[in-house]
Amino acid sequence: MxxxxxxxxxxxxxxxxxxxxxxxxxxxxxxxxxxxxxxxxxxxxxxxxxxxxxxxxxxxxxxxxxxxxxxxxxxxxxxxxxxxxxxKGLLTGRLRISIVSTAKYVMPYFLTDFMQNHPEVQLQMDVTNKQKVIESLENNEVDFALVSLLPSKLNVDKLDLLDNQLYLVGKAGIDLKKNQNIKNIFENLPLIFREKGSGTRQTMEQFIEDKNLTVLKRMELATNEAVKQAIIAGLGFSIMPIIGLRNELETEKIQIISCAGLPITTKWQLIWREGKKHSPVAEAFLDYLEMHKEAIIAEKFGWCAAT
Missing domain, CATH: 1.10.10.10 (Winged helix-like DNA-binding domain superfamily/Winged helix DNA-binding domain)
Known part of the structure; x- marks a missing residue:
């Protein structure tokens, strides 16, 4: 052999x-x-x-x-x-992280320098839906998960990383009547929803319920990328995290629609099982985030605050 x-x-x-x-x-x-x-x-x-x-x-x-x-x-x-x-005195091991799909616009920026500083560390990052993210945490298959909504049935510790702001968005160039109240706006907009279980969808549905809005549900799509393409094609509107819209806003393919009660602000949170004993790599990553997260936010995500 x-x-x-x-x-x-x-x-x-x-x-x-x-x-x-x-x-x-x-x-x-x-x-x-x-x-x-x-x-x-x-x-x-x-x-x-x-x-x-x-x-x-x-x-x-x-x-x-x-x-x-x-x-x-x-x-x-x-x-x-x-x-x-x-x-050889190097930090070694595997860092295992599970993140929801929209978090792919967030997590890499908090990893780049850490991974470059510790080349012997191996990264295993799974990008999936919220249900599978929580399951991987429950089964102790990962060190951390990145979510915008905390799980309701699992005790976790957390580190807040970044504000997650959600706006009403539509295809650029569509001229909506100004000074409409919120109920009139949503009564006439065909809305595109994320799939059931999505954190973005949960936030959107909670907003609709809190404001007692009547909405037109146009379609349901499985990813933010699919929602963006549908919006650009003129198929409808949606409430989406701004973190994934930078390119579409800068190239004027999508516009933010001013609306009372928006943006909705949640938090991107790094979470782990309560009481979990971290590996040296996971502990080092937490220390790194505590020390550098504000600088990363200012450098990489300042454009969000300026939008």
């Missing part, structure tokens, strides 16, 4: 994604390169690891056993790398 660590990584990713194409995308390799690595790995075993039927690849039972062994091997290699770096 002369398989390499790279072949183990490639095969494990193919098993995890059940797709050569998806594996190549996640590994930042070409599809032919991944296929060659798979073939070279398979050639070392007398029993098939995969089967191709139609356009789909299936993992055999033997292949799944090899994948499980490969994962253990790679974890041990990673542990060796961590120990080596530790002996």
């Amino acid at each position: 002369n398989y390499t660590l790279n072949q183990l990584r490639v095969f494990l990713k193919i098993v995890q994604t059940e797709s050569v194409t998806k594996a190549s995308e996640e590994l930042f390799l070409s599809q032919p390169a991944v296929s060659i690595q798979l073939k070279n790995f398979q050639d070392q075993f007398p029993i098939p690891l995969t089967e191709v039927m139609g356009r789909r690849i299936y993992i055999t039972d033997f292949g799944r056993e090899i994948a499980a062994a490969a994962e253990q091997i790679l974890q041990q290699v990673q542990a060796i790398d961590f120990k080596t770096a530790s002996y």
Whole structure:
């Protein structure tokens, strides 16, 4: 047997994604390169690891056993790398964070310098919906989560990072009648909602309920990016976090619509399980945020306050 660590990584990713194409995308390799690595790995075993039927690849039972062994091997290699770096006096380990989709406009800016200062730290950041973010926290699968609304059924500690301001927005160039009261504005606007469970949707629905508004629900979309494109296409209006609209506002594709009671301000909050014992990496990241978050906000997010 002369398989390499790279072949183990490639095969494990193919098993995890059940797709050569998806594996190549996640590994930042070409599809032919991944296929060659798979073939070279398979050639070392007398029993098939995969089967191709139609356009789909299936993992055999033997292949799944090899994948499980490969994962253990790679974890041990990673542990060796961590120990080596530790002996050199470097901060090592993995930082695991789960964030809601809109938080992708926020979290990277609070990570960049920390990761550059600690090159031996490995970042695992999952961008997903709110339900899965909270589940990963409940199952103790991550160190931190970034949300705009705190979970109602989970005790957490938190660090406030940044104001999250939500405005009523629509396609640029649409001329709405001025001086309308809030009820008249919303009665005549086709609204685009995020999917159920979204923090943005919860905030929007709470605003509608608090103001006792009658609204026209035009559609429901799963991501902020989809909502933005629908707005730009003229399909409707929505209440959205300004943090994800910088480019569209600067290029005048989307406009903010002045409305009483808006913006709604919530907080982007880094949260973790109450009583959780942090790893050295997680503890160092919290210390870094406490020391540098105000400077990061001023440098990277000052445009929000100026809007």
